[in-house]
Amino acid sequence: MAERRVKVESEVGLHARPAALFVEAASKAPGEATVAKGDGAPVSAKSILAVMGLDVRHGDEITIRVDGEDADTVLDRLAEIAGAA
Amino acid sequence: MLEVLSPVPGNATGLAGVPDPVFSQGMVGPGTAVDPERAPQTAVAPIAGTIVKLHPHAFVIAGADGKGVLVHLGIDTVDLKGEGFETLAAEGDAVEAGAPLVRWNPAEVEQGGRSPAVPVVALDAPKDTVLDTVESGAVQAGATALFAWR
Numbered sequence: 654m655a656e657r658r659v660k661v662e663s664e665v666g667l668h669a670r671p672a673a674l675f676v677e678a679a680s681k682a683p684g685e686a687t688v689a690k691g692d693g694a695p696v697s698a699k700s701i702l703a704v705m706g707l708d709v710r711h712g713d714e715i716t717i718r719v720d721g722e723d724a725d726t727v728l729d730r731l732a733e734i735a736g737a738a
Numbered sequence: 739m740l741e742v743l744s745p746v747p748g749n750a751t752g753l754a755g756v757p758d759p760v761f762s763q764g765m766v767g768p769g770t771a772v773d774p775e776r777a778p779q780t781a782v783a784p785i786a787g788t789i790v791k792l793h794p795h796a797f798v799i800a801g802a803d804g805k806g807v808l809v810h811l812g813i814d815t816v817d818l819k820g821e822g823f824e825t826l827a828a829e830g831d832a833v834e835a836g837a838p839l840v841r842w843n844p845a846e847v848e849q850g851g852r853s854p855a856v857p858v859v860a861l862d863a864p865k866d867t868v869l870d871t872v873e874s875g876a877v878q879a880g881a882t883a884l885f886a887w888r
Contacts, residue, residue: 665816669796669808670758673765701766702806702861705798706790 655724657717659735667709671734676701678730684721686731691716698731740801740887743835744877745781745809746844746856748774750884752873753857758813761857766808768868769859770884772877776845776854780826781811782880783837784858789830794823797839798861805887806861811842813853822846836880860887 663671667688679686679698687695688704691714696703698717709715715735719727744750749772756762756771783789787801795815800806811823824841827833844854860868871885 668793668816669766669810670760673760677765700862702790702798702800702804705806705808705861708791 654718654720655728657728657732659715659717659732661709661711661713661715661735662738663735664711664738666711666713667704667707667715667735671737672701672704674734675731676704678727678734679719682719682721682724682727684719684724686719686727687717689716740785740803740805741883742807742858742860742885742887743784743880744772744882744884745784745858745879746772746774746779747879748772748856748877750872750874750877751855752871756813756855756857757853761810761859764865766857767859767861767863768865769857770871770873771855771857772884774844774854774856776848778841778843779879780838781809781840781842781856783833783835783839784809784884786833786835788832789827789839792825792827792829792839794818794820794825794840799833805863808857808859808861810857811840812844812847813855815847815852818850858884860885863887
């Protein structure tokens with residue numbers, strides 16, 4: 654399992670557009686992929702309902718965890734989406 | 739089978755009619771969209787369930803079986819920071835289909851240079867679970883079915 658903490662730079666937080674991109678990228682992970690707000694409870698990063706429900710705002714820190722092969726590649730992409738302004 | 743009603747009055751266009759690739763390419767999920775009447779109006783819950791998210795410009799209702807429907811009132815309307823929108827309920831509320839959720843005016847959104855298109859999207863839904871999608875014709879808020887979700 655690989656893990657990363659990222660500050661969300663998107664002006665709207667992880668909502669419609671960034672959330673859709675984030676979930677699309679997470680769905681490429683062969684194993685489990687989760688996202689949590691700060692040290693909160695993790696939810697599936699592959700569910701757009703779950704990601705939108707987290708209510709991640711601009712400036713919030715999120716913890717992303719990805720299992721399986723190529724976890725780092727998926728994490729890189731997720732961190733890039735979350736960190737994009 | 740979950741029947742998803744139009745949250746606003748207007749004309750159905752299909753997601754292809756939404757000037758935002760996130761919606762028109764179905765990245766958020768399958769569904770349709772409504773070109774709303776250009777008059778002050780109340781956007782309503784498209785299904786019965788719990789309000790998961792309620793922003794002035796968008797909301798998500800999750801039905802009893804966990805199916806979440808996203809309604810987005812206009813495109814890039816997050817930039818308006820709630821200006822011109824009045825929320826009529828709260829996150830966590832249980833609502834019936836047709837319950838009033840947000841007062842807004844698509845004419846104002848359009849005058850501000852934004853598309854007032856209203857995508858109605860089945861979140862996390864495989865494409866083939868959304869049936870009978872309405873992509874043309876007049877629709878009424880809380881009355882006309884836009885699609886069925888298996």
